[in-house]
Amino acid sequence: MIYFDNSATTKIEESVLKTYNAASLNYFGNPSSLHKLGLKAYELLETSRKQIADLMGFKPYEVVFTSGGTEGNNWIIKGTAFKKREFGKHIITSSIEHPSVMNSMHQLENLGYEVTYLPVDKTGHVSAKDLKEAIRDDTILVSIMAVNNEIGSIQPIHEIGRILDDYPNISFHVDGTQAIGKNIEDKFIDPRVDFYTFSGHKFHAPRGIGFIYMKAGKQLEPLMSGGGQEKNLRSGTENTPAIAAMAKALRLLKENEAQKAEKMSKLKTELVEHIQSLPNTHVFSKLSDDFAPHIICFTIDGVRGETVVHTFESRDIYISTTSACSSKKGLESSTLKAMSTPEKVATSAVRVSLDENNTEEEMQEFIKNLDEIHEHFQILN
Structure with a gap:
């Protein structure tokens, strides 16, 4: 088996699973309980929080645990909108965000908020100049992803940060889900950012666990009400085993x-270089510093993406059609559509996404199969 769909989810690391199992068996107390079993679980929870904060360069009190990227994005966007609604109802985002961002924006529009969706250029990047021109007196939030999940374009977070230096009352959120662990922290970790979103299953942790960065002094309206966990920010009994595993x-x-x-x-x-040598193909993920090192989006022209995915699957090779969150719907890539890519090309797009465990031998085998599949469809066409 060759697994090249790591942007959808990664396989849990074996030692991480051992940590999860050990914590489940030995730290099963509720961290909010007053007895020693609860205290033991609480200590593991806070040790994990500190470890994550240290690894990311954050303060422990700036790390808040969630169930993953979708909850984190929903919470930061809606929580900011609700908290700051008396100061304005205008939000700026890009036209290529993850569905958890886009659908949060649409929900807020139904509640009377206004959202500006910034266009992208032909390489899938927003313009900091466009963002500056979109800012209004009632703008309360800017939400821009660090790395696009479909083609891997790295957005100009630092340029946006320098613009927002002049607007300290506008909250700045960055979805870092696809960026973490790719040695590109210098491109998206910026002191002006107020909120980051991260998801554990993108880096070999269990599913259903994640964390946000919430800069000291910033506020969010809680979306989860209950027992007041996470300093009254996110109620619900903490998933201590998954948190410990995520820290590992x-x-x-x-x-x-x-x-x-x-x-x-x-x-x-x-x-990328091999695909570019083949006729009737397009590659949207460039070999440049403003693209992440792990995502390759390409087409075999005239062949729908889901057909290509299933053809590879029949050979025990696993890739996806752009975003896994919308792949089953058979939709064209929202990112490629925003890049003004013709629909016929966009519906042919597939995504290969790598991680550190993939090998040269796997890539050689993938290329061999790609050549055979490409030749097969050229004959059919």
């Missing part, structure tokens, strides 16, 4: 991060 996964992710990213980059370069 993040520590492993950060070990030799530069070498891991370089490995992914070499594999990406090999694949």
Whole structure:
């Protein structure tokens, strides 16, 4: 089996699973309970929080646990909108955000908020100039992803941050779900950012766990009401085993991060250059510093993306049609549509997404199968 769908989800690391199991068995108390079993679980919870904060360069009190990227994006966007509604109801985002961002925006529009969707250029990048021109007196939030999940374009977070330096009352949210662990922190970690979103299952942690960064002094309206966990920010009994496992996964992710990213980059370069040598193909993920090292979006022209995915699957090779969150719906890539890509091309798009465990041998086998599949469809067409 060759698994090249790591942007959809990663396989849990074996040692991370052992941490999860050990915590489930030995730290089963409720962290809010007053007895020693509760205290034991609470100590593990806070140790994990500190470890995650240290690894990311945050303060422990700036890390709040969630169930993953979708909850994190929903909470930050809606929580900011509700908290700051007396100051304005205008939000700025991009036209290529993840569905959890886009659908949160649509929900807020139904509640009377106004949203400006910034266009992207032909390479899938927003313009900081466009963002500056979109700012209004009633703008309360800017939400821009760090790395696009469909083609891997890295957005100009620092340029946007410098613009927002002049607007301290506008909250700045960055969805970092696809960016973490790719040795590109220098491109999206910025002191002007108020909120980040991260999801554990994107870096070999269990599903259903994630965390947000919430800059000291910033506020969010809670969406989960109840027992007041996470400093009254996010109620619900904490998933202590998954949190401990996520801390372990993040520590492993950060070990030799530069070498891991370089490995992914070499594999990406090999694949992109090979696809570019084939007739009737398009590659949307560039070999440049403003693209992530692990995502390759391409087409075999005239063949629908889901057909290509299932053809590879029949050979025990797993890729996806752009975003996994919308792939089953058979929709064209929302990112490629925003890039003014013709619909016929956009519906042919597929995504290969790598991680540090993928090998040169796997890439060679993938390319061999790609050539056979490409030739097959050229004959049919």
